[in-house]
Amino acid sequence: MGTQGGSEAAAAESFYPSDEDREKWMANAFDMARDALENGEVPVGCLMVYNDEVVGKGRNEVNETKNATRHAEMVALDQLLDWCRHSNLDVRSVCEQTALYVTVEPCIMCAAALRLLNIPVVVYGCRNERFGGCGSVLEVSSANLPQTGTTFKCVSGHRAEEAVEMLKTFYKQENPNGD
Ligand SMILES: [Zn+2]
Numbered sequence: 001m002g003t004q005g006g007s008e009a010a011a012a013e014s015f016y017p018s019d020e021d022r023e024k025w026m027a028n029a030f031d032m033a034r035d036a037l038e039n040g041e042v043p044v045g046c047l048m049v050y051n052d053e054v055v056g057k058g059r060n061e062v063n064e065t066k067n068a069t070r071h072a073e074m075v076a077l078d079q080l081l082d083w084c085r086h087s088n089l090d091v092r093s094v095c096e097q098t099a100l101y102v103t104v105e106p107c108i109m110c111a112a113a114l115r116l117l118n119i120p121v122v123v124y125g126c127r128n129e130r131f132g133g134c135g136s137v138l139e140v141s142s143a144n145l146p147q148t149g150t151t152f153k154c155v156s157g158h159r160a161e162e163a164v165e166m167l168k169t170f171y172k173q174e175n176p177n178g179d
Pocket of ligand 1: 107
């Protein structure tokens, strides 16, 4: 890559994850979601990819850390920030070229963070009916909000049924009597 120039739209286009990328990185994100499930966490896995390199990855750590903000995306973001520091690269210019892959639609909090960091594209599996920030509850991803970073594109539905099944399995474990 490395060819600059052209319109912003062209840049965003060249950046759009290919089917092959999606398969590859989402498979990775799903592995992490499964690891979360096996460790008593809400099964969500996330990967941040810059220049075909994973610069951040994470899965939910809310129960383990007793910190309700430790969503997969937040864990991955922290790694990306560390990676930028170690690589001596500017956070903004890295984020502007980073795609985020996550098994479940980012929640409102995470979607806002991704806006603030100017992440241009998010690929996700299933919708997040309770907290989704990319259209399910609020449109944080695309709303015209001044001074809150940039909007980002979403590519949804990749292995969505599988992502939903994992969530169902988790909630069944949490509440075995169901309702
Ligand atoms: Zn979140």
